[in-house]
Amino acid sequence: MPRTCSTFLFILFLAARIHAFDTVILDAGHGGHDRGAAIGHVYEKHLALDTTRRVQQLLTSAGLKVVMTRNTDVFIPLQGRSAIGNSRSNAIFVSIHYNHSRGGSGHGIETFHCHRTGYQLAAYIQAYMVKESGLQNRGVKRANFHVIRATTNNPAVLVECGFVSNRSERNAMIAGNYRNQIAEGIAKGIIAYRQK
């Protein structure tokens, strides 16, 4: 085979391998004494765990391996979460949170990445979350949150699935249907990113 041709095929092979992960590390934000955003009895830690379990089910049904940083209401330090994020190869890391803003007017969904390697994954998840939920698109943003900064072995993103501080979003997110739509969006975004 001519050298240029074999080089070309090798590049194609590498390109095809870029998104060939088989494991999804899901990180439900907060837990235990850390409630996260909280209004009345609505706690971010519960919403995040429930949404993460729904995503876990959808991804497992689609044939992907799923690792959960927590599967119960326990506190895990941020360093422990990013250590799990770095502990697997051929993986991606998705941290799931609900949002809060002073005054309560903030609304909609947004997805964060820190390193460039997470940008495309963030864009896919954000697009599918918006499509499934019909919520306001706050876009893909860059931030220095610990879990996505310190998870460097794998593409890493952090999703904010609506505002606990916003009365109408809070009233919607306490129903399973809202969290189902968000979970569908996250799972579909992950699967579309993988198939690209």
Ligand SMILES: [Zn+2]
């Ligand atoms: Zn949070």
